[in-house]
Amino acid sequence: MKTTTKITAGAAAAVALAAAPGAIATGVQAYEGRSAADGTTSAQGSATQGSTGSTGSADAGSSADATQTPQWTRRNVGNGYGYESYGSGGTGTGSAGSSTGSGSSGVSQTADGSLVSGTPITSMKGVVLIDTVLDGGEGKGTGMVLTSDGEVLTNYHVVDGSTSITVTDTVSGKTYQASVVGHDETHDIAVLQLKDASGLATVNLSQTTAQVGAAVTAVGQGGGQGTLYQVSGTVSALGQSITAQDSSSASSAEKLTGLIQTTADVVPGYSGGPLLDTDGQVIGIDTAASSSGDIDGYAVPITEAKSIADQIVAGTRTATVHIGPRAALGVQVTDSGSSASGYGQGYGQSYGQGYGRGSGQSYGQGYDPQSGSTNSTTSTSGAAVAEVVSGSAAAKAGITAGSTITAVDGQSVASAAALSSELSDDYPGTSVKVTWTDASGTAHTATVTLGTSTVN
Template sequence: MDEQDPRPTEHTPEVPAEATPDVNPEVNPARFGAPLPPPAWSSATPPVPPRRRGPRLLAVGTALAAVAGAAGAGFLLGHLDDHGHPAAGGPPSSYAGQVPNGQRFGEAPFGGTPFTGPGGRGTPFDSASRGTPATDSQLTGLVRIASTLKYQGGRAAGTGMILTSTGEVVTNHHVVEGSTKLQVTVMSTGQTYTATVVGTDAKDDVAVLQLENASGLQTVTPDTDGVSVGDAVTAVGDAGGSTSTFSAAAGDVLATGQNITTSSELGRGGEKLRGLIKISSDVISGDSGGATYDDGGEVVGMTTAASTGSNDVVGFAIPIAKVTRIAGELENGTENARYDYGSPAFLGLGLGGSSTRVGVVYPRTPAARVGITAGDTITRVGATTVRTATQLRDAITTYSPGDRVRVSWTDRNGTSHIASVTLMSGPVA
């Protein structure tokens, strides 16, 4: 019987720096954490069950993660599609080269994974019982952010605030995380712009976008006096993912200087958000990145999270002074270990766990072009040996899109391979 050639197989195909990936429907999602199919109800008129209360914390926006704090534990609400329903599809458990700090919020990055609800599968929340339609003055300076999530097979929507007349927009990091394309609609005019991500601060959950060819835009008015317990506030945003209007939820300031910790529905640890304003407004999915106004119409905070108890919803907002400070630094390109700029390098594969075993390979990406397939194990990136998912992600993040690097892997038959690949631009990390 012939013996297997132990020498590495050399591949030298040229990989384009840009590619349009698809979801591979043949990958077993249970085994590899690959993209899931759309929920069975994801049609033009899916059922909308009554809103369900429970002892859980939510971060309101286009994200799936959880907040654990004094009130308990729960989850950040998931990405809504353009009809107000959870975005179809779910990503692999981690993206090699997409999430530099590792997968912080469980089995999926923000977005893409359907909500869990009464039926245990992708049930959307009923936004009809929440708040009242926003007034014209409340819509001034607010935008709807629609994200395309190619690698998750879905779309998402959230809220943002215009800071400059030339189109600088601030929102939550979790609103844009995982996105590959952003369309932003100014709610007061209906004008839609393509947007790019200037920079992000994942630790503080802040992101800055720039609208292309924008001018003469009306901005929000930040408060300069701060808030006190008992002050009246109103949270305004894309609650429920409406495509035509925003809603407003009145409440009061319950506390300031609040700290919460995000975690996934699966119970994994997450990030700490500090110094938040706690409000009684009924904030829900889609509100993330929106405005929390005082009774004078000035923005006192950026709505970010909410906790639900058996009867009441409690919201959290990042103080506007902190938001504008971070936004200004991101816009100016300030060097800070917390800040990320531009698009990350992307190899084009997802991992099924903590090892470097490949769970899914996206078509027309560098990994796919050189023949890496599900079940293979990545062993080396450039001069760096990798044995864990974290090591692989860290190795990829030392490169930029367009960089050429040698990648080594072992296939499921034990044969070693080496290939030179040109890394492409990945989703927002």
């Protein structure tokens, strides 16, 4: 199974928003690095929704051979304007590693470091630009109009962690505020509803499956520049499995299966856009791309995406389909003994002649958010609470900053990511039993009623 990069575009955020998409939804914020497939650790001191060249700070040192096994990521973090430039702890700064090696000739870099690919087009019927606001940052992606009254299909990672969503119809130029009707994180699908929309043109969905060797065109907001791009290619394989790793997430990597693989040079910002056949019908939804060497694009088959969208619109809850807003516990957490400001190794990838890699150490010790002092000790295993939202479920239960959450409903919680996982599928109003140890070492257990998350 390949490791891949999600292709949403975004600008740098002030802090890492969450340990996982579920963490965002549950109101659990985390600041934690994660081990990549090649053994490096990414730091989460700054984060974005998406992955175009971003404007945070990235730890990077020497460049490495671009022919290494590609590291893919959903969003960009850091200042290395790279296909997957991510990383720096809040205490680490640096610049992107120099770029060497050969890259895909179809990709270029704009003056602000964003990657673009293909040919710009003024508009396309049924295709919309999606702009999101995060906690201290922003993200950009693409979507497809399913109904004239404003149901829009996109990737969940395009809107994951957003606090507001603005959608622009590329034909009329009109903008709309949007809400998330529901999502399926497992298959990376979400449906949006545009406010006060009517008379919108819709995309044409194909009823047939893709064929290897067939010519295709990918369309999306390449580079997050507010402009549609289209890039051609061919279908190179079907039924592909990839692992999509989220640079702003400390959770385990997400596995996607049954994807269409193409030679189209899709870049950040194409996420959620259509993959078209020669008749202009949608056969897939652009979702991911390789990060080194010649680019391989990956798309969720439209038949699968539409089936999930239909479940969402019908309000059908399943083990993977979540309807409406997430639940919120109301805490910011990190792994016990680690830094709420970011730590670990930074990792950046930049573009010069082709694809290059750079990595560097940003922070190696624990950090005490209360005193500001560093230490190298390890405290109780669990999710360390850095901040509690006033009036939240956690606050009402008596959980305070400096506590460590160790279990939910009797299930042990060993990390911030584990807490996110335990809460990610819950709905507002759900009662859960939370066990924690306060700063003095005293253990507590209380049943809390989860609130409603303010982020998607």
